[in-house]
Amino acid sequence: MTVVEVCGYRIKLHFDGYSDDYDFWVNADCPDLFYPKWCEHNSRIVQPPKNYENNFDWNNYLRVTNTLPAPIWNFVSTYNLGSCKKNKFQIGNKLEALDKLTRVLPKQLICVATVADILGNRIRIHFDGWSDDFDYWTDITSTNIHPVRWCDNNGRILTPPNGYNDFKGKKPFSWTEYLRETNSKPVPENAFVRRPLRDFVINTTIEVVDLVVPSLIRIAKIVDVKGDELKILYDGFDSNYAYWIEDDSPDIHPVGWSLKTNHPIEIPREKECLWSCKVIGCNGKGNSNSLTNNHIIAKDCPYEWDSWKKSVAGLSKLSDRLKNVSFSCDTVVQ
Structure with missing residues (x-):
């Protein structure tokens, strides 16, 4: 993978050899990121870039692509995996x-x-x-x-x-x-040892990664709490757009996180100032049908109701990057 963009404490990643459609954003300390040669050091199989014909070797690949490896000290989560306290889960259980x-x-x-x-x-x-x-x-x-x-x-x-x-x-x-x-x-x-629930309270404010335009961070309000689930609503959006998110999600942050990490934050749009797509709260950013960063009409708006419902349900329009198999079903936002 290649880091293609850095914004504050977040990075945008690209799968080498694949379409930009599969690019995605994560926090810099994401536990799903591993330093180059981690697979080799831990008896894992690394998936080579698409159509890569040679036996994959990091030293050769970095030389051929004229790129540098991300420093190992950036990978705090995975570098310290070996120090995790042993648990009682076993593969096959x-x-x-x-x-x-x-x-x-x-x-x-x-x-x-x-x-x-x-x-x-x-x-x-x-x-x-x-x-x-x-x-x-x-x-x-x-x-x-x-x-x-x-x-x-x-x-x-x-x-x-x-x-x-x-x-x-x-x-x-x-x-x-x-x-x-x-x-x-x-x-x-x-x-099964349960972690304690977080102390989230209804009507308090958080910062959250936008569900459908993940390059953005929005101001949101907690409108309901059930166990370890939070129902949140972006400021400026209609109440129908409230959705559930787990309270330990890496996409939620305390107020001030964006300022502290030097990441832009979206200011809620006045309801009477509608964008051309006519979706309350939308400011024209993002596009549900292409990689462009904006849209004009409703069918391209990532907050258009049908498109939004699919995103809330976790349904992707993209086929599986490795299998080219897509999955779809009907769902509703509760």
């Missing part, structure tokens, strides 16, 4: 986990899942019976993951592996049988 695509739906799905990978105190969740397109990384203290039989013990419905009912007929899902059939073990119950 079973658990119950929230399907994050259903986070904004009235009926959330909690599914049979497997620990697919581990990095320090973070685990990769894989939903049994599904492709890895739906995998996600989460901290071991997350409230999105639960021990086996958690649904039974808490009056929730557990979604069995995809295709399991076709194989088993109408027979109810049984963890005892499934663990035996898959020759697997559950994550120990005492491995």
Whole structure:
């Protein structure tokens, strides 16, 4: 990957060999970033640039592209992975986990899942019976993951592996049988140590990365709090645009963070001063249909209602960078 832009404490990254459509913004201390040769040092496989024909070698690649490696001391999160306290999660263990695509739906799905990978105190969740397109990384203290039989013990419905009912007929899902059939073990119950909830309060103000134009940071108000979820609304936008975000999201910051890190912040637009797209709160920045930084008409506005709903639901218009498979479904903003 290449750093293509730096703004305050945030960086824009580009996948070498791929379209700019896949560029994305992260905080400089993002735990998903690794220094060059990290994979080599940790027995991992690094994905080479698209159409790269030679065996990948960092020294050769840097020489050919006439580029420099990012300094290793920039990678505080991943450089110290080895010092993380050992936890009781193991690759292959079973658990119950929230399907994050259903986070904004009235009926959330909690599914049979497997620990697919581990990095320090973070685990990769894989939903049994599904492709890895739906995998996600989460901290071991997350409230999105639960021990086996958690649904039974808490009056929730557990979604069995995809295709399991076709194989088993109408027979109810049984963890005892499934663990035996898959020759697997559950994550120990005492491995699930919940972090304390943050002290967020309704009607207080935060700074947040714009959901649909992630180069921007906006002023937002917390309009509701449920456990570790915050419902936030950008200042100047209609109340329909309020959405839920996890309270440990790297995209939320305290008031003054932008000033402290020298990052621009969007000033709310007066409601009577509508942009040409006629979306209240929009200032013409961003484009839902191209890489341009602005728009004029509503169909190109990233805050246009249908486009906004898909973004809130976590649905991307882009096909998978490696598999070229897209996923879509209907959803609503709650």
